[in-house]
Amino acid sequence: MSENFSPFIREEVKSFKPYSPGLGIDEIKHKYGLSRVIKMASNENPLGVSPVVQETITRNSGLAFRYPGANNPELCRAVAGHLELDPACIVCGNGSDELIDLLIRMLLVPGRDNIVAFDPCFSIYRLQARLSGVEFRQAKLNPDFSFNLKELLKLVDANTRVVFLTNPDNPSGYAAPASELDRFASQLPHGCCLVVDEAYIDFAMPREHYSMLSFFKNDSNLVVLRTFSKMHALAGLRLGYAILPVILADYMRRIRLPFSVNILAEKAGQAALKDSDFTRESLSIITRGRKFLSVELENLGCSVYPSQANFIMFQPPVNAGHIFQELLKRGVIIRPLDSYGFSHLLRVSIGTREENETLIKYMQEIIG
Numbered sequence: 001m002s003e004n005f006s007p008f009i010r011e012e013v014k015s016f017k018p019y020s021p022g023l024g025i026d027e028i029k030h031k032y033g034l035s036r037v038i039k040m041a042s043n044e045n046p047l048g049v050s051p052v053v054q055e056t057i058t059r060n061s062g063l064a065f066r067y068p069g070a071n072n073p074e075l076c077r078a079v080a081g082h083l084e085l086d087p088a089c090i091v092c093g094n095g096s097d098e099l100i101d102l103l104i105r106m107l108l109v110p111g112r113d114n115i116v117a118f119d120p121c122f123s124i125y126r127l128q129a130r131l132s133g134v135e136f137r138q139a140k141l142n143p144d145f146s147f148n149l150k151e152l153l154k155l156v157d158a159n160t161r162v163v164f165l166t167n168p169d170n171p172s173g174y175a176a177p178a179s180e181l182d183r184f185a186s187q188l189p190h191g192c193c194l195v196v197d198e199a200y201i202d203f204a205m206p207r208e209h210y211s212m213l214s215f216f217k218n219d220s221n222l223v224v225l226r227t228f229s230k231m232h233a234l235a236g237l238r239l240g241y242a243i244l245p246v247i248l249a250d251y252m253r254r255i256r257l258p259f260s261v262n263i264l265a266e267k268a269g270q271a272a273l274k275d276s277d278f279t280r281e282s283l284s285i286i287t288r289g290r291k292f293l294s295v296e297l298e299n300l301g302c303s304v305y306p307s308q309a310n311f312i313m314f315q316p317p318v319n320a321g322h323i324f325q326e327l328l329k330r331g332v333i334i335r336p337l338d339s340y341g342f343s344h345l346l347r348v349s350i351g352t353r354e355e356n357e358t359l360i361k362y363m364q365e366i367i368g
């Protein structure tokens, strides 16, 4: 592109760095000459796509020439039926990422309003705020990664439109009881929403203790975000939904690009909601794997943070970067947390039993 355009790029846009995706399986295979690579870096479901959902996608592939239903009314009804809520409260999105972006653009006036969140938090909250030219305020988590809601509340003022929280939290796995978050929501000033990102809620036990859904009311200031990327194993298809007061849902549907959720995601999402065998099996694999990895990592001298999610954060007894690199050489990809500002910590997604055992075997070799 001609350099002459440079002065015309918005300053907010110029502050963006290229998105650096995690390492790919093929890249690692090639680099280290490996035939098999285990990816435990992105909190994906280790079981892969459910056979029932695969069959649905295949059966509907011939529909790809059609536009999806504008705003996906059928899918919204299915989600609402599943949650026993009014379909008017549901908006589906191209991943919850799209819904985060829409919330910011719908509610915040650039240069005037602000967003409050914890530090560290999911990077998309901050990036989309920056793109919108909206102030982003952050309060430190407690040293054990639990929520310091008092400090968070101190940052809220009359121009705060949104407070973002992730529960269970990423990257720590910490989860706050829903009653505590509901009390926090009731302390927010008029016109300020609490947005609780429940990407990992399906892995919390007991789920009812942590999910905000039972506190959701049409006249409350609560928004809940959910995704099909984790428990439902559809990260690559891009599907999420928001549960929000009808008035907000109505405006969000007006500004959303009408076809952002594609027709196969629409069909797959409905099949996934009904596929309770798959979710039951996933939950069982994840909870057993979480216990196994926590015990085994502790045995290796790691400090393991308690997790209600499908990943575990831990501090190894030796240099974290060294462990990450040595695991890579052996074909296991986990997640270093340098980008979150924690170079001494690592995050590993729970895998299948065999993947977890392989990880522990290699960790023994490396630390041993």
Ligand SMILES: *Cc1c(COP(=O)(O)O)cnc(C)c1O
Binding pocket: 043, 094, 095, 096, 097, 098, 122, 166, 170, 197, 199, 226, 227, 228, 229, 230, 235, 238, 239, 240
């Ligand atoms: C994985 C994740 C999501 C899911 O995002 P999608 O766009 O639905 O794939 C949302 N929030 C957090 C905190 C996550 O870790």
